[in-house]
Amino acid sequence: MAEITAALVKDLREKTGVGMMDCKAALTATGGNIEEAIDWLRAKGLAKAAKKSTRVAAEGLVGICVKGTTAAVVEVNSETDFVARNEKFQAMVAEISKLALAADSSTEKLKVMPYPGTAHSVETFVAEMVATIGENMTVRRTAALSVKQGVIGSYVHNQVAPGMGKIGVLVALESAGKAEQVAEFGRLLSMHIAATNPIAMNLESIPKDVLAREAAVLEEKNAGKPANVMEKIVASGLKTYAKENCLLEQAYVHDGAKTVTQAAGEAGKAAGGDITITGYVRFQLGEGIEKAEDDFAAEVAKMSGTEKA
CATH class of the missing domain: 1.10.8.10 (Ubiquitin-associated (UBA) domain)
Structure with a gap:
C-alpha cells in the first residue's frame, strides 16, 4: 500500500x-x-x-446565531436565490451558524467541524448538498463576537427565515446595565451598522493604507497650498472622513442630532450602566464576489438561432 x-x-x-x-x-x-x-x-x-465548484456562487444566505454572551455570523453561498429559499439549504445554514459559535472566527476550523447527525465534516456535508441540489455552494466566511458582561446585539436585513437574510450584523456591548435595555440599544445599533456600513470603529483603527489614500486625494485636490496649510486641510479632511465612515463618530441614524458615541452614552444612563461598544461585524451577501454579467437578450437569441454573426 x-x-x-x-x-x-x-x-x-x-x-x-x-x-x-x-x-x-x-x-x-x-x-x-x-x-x-x-x-x-x-x-x-x-x-x-x-x-460544480468552479461556478460562481454569490447568492445564498447570511446566518447569525446568538447564545448568551457569544454570537457568530456565517455566509453560505449558492448560485441562485432560488436555492437560498430552499428549506434544506436554510436548515443547513442554521446548523452551520450554531457550529460557528465554537469556530473562533476561523472558516477553516468551521469547515472541518463534525456536522450534527452525520459522520461528515461541514465541508463534506455541503459537498453532498451540492450533489443533491445541483448548485455550487460554499461556506465562505465566519466571524464571532463575545462579551464578558453585557449583550451581543444583532440584526438581519431582508430576512427570509429566522436569523437568516441578505445582511447580518453583530455588535458587542459591554455593560452592567439592565440587559433588556442594553439589548434594545444593541438591536437599534445593529440596524445602524447595516444601513451605514462603517469601515472601522474609529479613526485610529482605519488601516494605514486607506488613510494614506484619502490623504493623497486631499493633497491632490489642494495642490500648490503651503505645507502648513496643507497639513491642516488633510487633518480636517480625515476628521470629516471619520465622521462619515467610523462607527463611533457617525451620526446615529435613529437620531441624526447625536453621534453613535453620544447615543451609547444616553442608552447606558437609561439602562443603569455604561455601555462600551467593543466590536462589530457586518456581513453582506456576495460582497466582493465578481459576478458574471448575463446578457439575457443574447442568450435568448442564441437559443432561438437568431443571433447575429
Whole structure:
C-alpha cells in the first residue's frame, strides 16, 4: 500500500476539487491509487459536486446565531436565490451558524467541524448538498463576537427565515446595565451598522493604507497650498472622513442630532450602566464576489438561432 502523503492528497484535491479530509479517505480506501480514488469519490457523489465548484456562487444566505454572551455570523453561498429559499439549504445554514459559535472566527476550523447527525465534516456535508441540489455552494466566511458582561446585539436585513437574510450584523456591548435595555440599544445599533456600513470603529483603527489614500486625494485636490496649510486641510479632511465612515463618530441614524458615541452614552444612563461598544461585524451577501454579467437578450437569441454573426 502506497504511503498517503500530503503531496498525494494535494494532487487528488487539485484534480477533483474535493476537501482534503475526503481526499485522504479516498486514497486510504484505494491504497493510494489516484484514479481509483477519483472513482471512489464519484461513487460517493463528491466528485460530482466538484464539477460544480468552479461556478460562481454569490447568492445564498447570511446566518447569525446568538447564545448568551457569544454570537457568530456565517455566509453560505449558492448560485441562485432560488436555492437560498430552499428549506434544506436554510436548515443547513442554521446548523452551520450554531457550529460557528465554537469556530473562533476561523472558516477553516468551521469547515472541518463534525456536522450534527452525520459522520461528515461541514465541508463534506455541503459537498453532498451540492450533489443533491445541483448548485455550487460554499461556506465562505465566519466571524464571532463575545462579551464578558453585557449583550451581543444583532440584526438581519431582508430576512427570509429566522436569523437568516441578505445582511447580518453583530455588535458587542459591554455593560452592567439592565440587559433588556442594553439589548434594545444593541438591536437599534445593529440596524445602524447595516444601513451605514462603517469601515472601522474609529479613526485610529482605519488601516494605514486607506488613510494614506484619502490623504493623497486631499493633497491632490489642494495642490500648490503651503505645507502648513496643507497639513491642516488633510487633518480636517480625515476628521470629516471619520465622521462619515467610523462607527463611533457617525451620526446615529435613529437620531441624526447625536453621534453613535453620544447615543451609547444616553442608552447606558437609561439602562443603569455604561455601555462600551467593543466590536462589530457586518456581513453582506456576495460582497466582493465578481459576478458574471448575463446578457439575457443574447442568450435568448442564441437559443432561438437568431443571433447575429
